[in-house]
Amino acid sequence: MRHLLAVTAGLALLATPACSAPTPPRTAASPTTAGPATLPATLPAPTGPHPVGTTVLYLKDTSRPDPWNPDAQARELKVTLWYPAGQRDGPRAAYMTPEESELLMRGTGIAGAPYDTLSRTRTNAIKDAEPVGEALPLVMLSPGFTKPMSTLTSLAEDLASRGYIVAGIDHPYESYATTLPGGRIAGCLACDSNSDPGFGAGLVQGRAADVSFVLDQLPATWDGSGRIDRSRIAMAGQSIGGSSALAAMLQDPRVRAGIDMDGTAYARIPKGGLSRPFMFLGSAQHVSGGPAPTWDRDWKLLTGWKRWIVLSGAEHQSFTDTPLLSDALDITPTAGVLPAARAAELTRTYVAAFLDQHLKSRPQPLLDQPSPRYPEARFCPAACAPS
Template sequence: MFRAIRRSWLASPLRYAAVLLLGLALAAPVCAAPPKRFDLLPVSGPYQVGTFTLHLIDRSRTDGFVGGPREYMVTVTYPVAPHAHGARAPWLEAALVPEWSATTAGYGFAPGAVDWAGARRPALVGAPLLRRPHGWPVVLFSPGLQYFRELYSSLTDDLASHGYVVASMTHTHEAFYTAFPGGRVVRGQALEETVESTQMWLDTRVGDARHLLDVLALSGRGFYPGAEPGRLPPGWRGGLDLSRVGFFGHSYGGTTAAETMFFDRRVDAGIDFDGRLSTTYGPPQDLPYGPTRAARFGLDRPFLLVGAQGHTHLNPGDPSWPQFWGNQRGWKRDAHLPLGVHFTFSDFPAILPPLGDAVPAGFAADAYGTLPAAEAVAGSRAYVRAFFDLHLKGRPTRLFDAGSPAYPNFQPVP
């Protein structure tokens, strides 16, 4: 399934997303064994992490999908005070569990084979922010087209454990489903690709990111920005350093990171995990190639490309990466995972190994490739951390030029 999906993605992100849902109508056998359960892997940094969610409404924008004010959801993860206590956050909001269960049944998971509802992140709900004199640098995250922030929690929680406030978005009405407070679930719109619609999707994402930076600045002054009544974690006021801002994303989220940097100088550095820097791709699509502004003009701030299965700036199969590379004026590096696939950079390598025989045959390799799952997780975490440590904290590294024997499948591209 995922091998076919990967080829489809090279042609079109919408077709790629559509294929993922084709299996929903497939019947699966009833599972009689006790459900397998898992928790996300522990974080690798020196800090425990806390988390909370925000329902945000931007009344200055009209939602291009449905009209009315734009609303979206955010998860914020951050370093917490020593010896903090609290309940561990669920991997999925309760309202999303039926949606995800139906999706995985379409991939061949037997109904009831996995306790998706019981999965927990290492993050503690609402724990006090660990204070430091000048606040923590801030990093935004955006998921792949039609996907949701929860599927990347292993990366975002881990980055927070190394001394960052990380704010992850789900882009409502584009995403397959988004859970809002009170159990409300908003399912995604049927997306039809045109030159105008694909540009609207990207513009909406960039608008979400820029609004989120405004909201985080407001929260740093002690104002709770959510649509419903709520409180910020103790110690939040004055706890963010918005003079140091990064942005990373997977697939269309990487496209979003680069394009947000083009329009908003508040973002100092960005990473694109396997996302084309274009809205339309040319052949075999029936639409002209439409490079983003970041690809056409480059950026004057640091940007990292990380690709899989031949996706590098040397591969003309995706003209946007060579175009961006030639125009990029700031620091630039390219890393490649020959044995990885498009979703290597998601939570799949973190959550599938503990599930054992509950995982359908061949699904793991299709989901994250043939490199060891532990390396996929640790290597993705290390590249994100090293990049933002270098460009937001000034900590030197040779990782992007020499690689590391700890992650032999992550290869620097000249």
């Protein structure tokens, strides 16, 4: 099995497109000498009333081969669930393993901190806690290209604390490191094809198939699946994961609503349009008439409830945990970029408002007009037209 480590910079704090060409990593020191020891990062506490539990499932789709690994005759998936829990105390789940942390940091060329740094990140969810609640809405989450699902943990924990069940999918061979059963590590084989014509479109179609398979399998694979209201399902994702949310909605009518967080749109909406609720939440690269024109194209084809919100000062990674980890990784944030805590607050707030309105039928005035509490949020396309 091949493992590609020199791939697209995934934890860099500079804005990058949804899929970018592989670049060689900077020279890195060994794990025992890579920079001084630092205090572990701690993810911000969830804002909802419920304690959060988490568990991991491993699923195998024997109906299709893996699209990236020719030696795998079945598509394997790692699914992390976050959910309201009945206990506040217990062992917290690991953010990632030391080996995953090392592969991720080596792949991105981060050498200013020990290679186990990300494995020491402190989360809030209690490992394998008993789920509580009934008829809870389900949110599917998909990370950016080369990113593990763990990079959206802060958002997932917050949604679970607000009364959602969240299913985050690690798409093997599309990230630096995904641990599969038996301790096998799936590296980024998809990075070999990153520059191929049609790569993005093919990748999001594969992720849409992953989402449909997980929705099919959840009732049989998780004891808490009876707590899911399967009539209330949405999907969100960052970068290529956001584009995959749109692809999943086009392929699977069970996904009632979707959010694309700063992802170039690769799935093409048919001329008849898409009538289910959808929200673009992104950085300035997606402003109307800007350098990433796919949102402008798709905005016209969204025929139902829709919003297009740009966060001033945000960059591509502002919608992930990455900025929250910068101190621990000894990375200096770019001047003028939205501070990490504020970026996390804005992302959590607008994602939750969208889901509360469309999965819980709770009207959200925050989504109707700009708020003085969140002046960074600009409503597009009119307010974002280039000057």
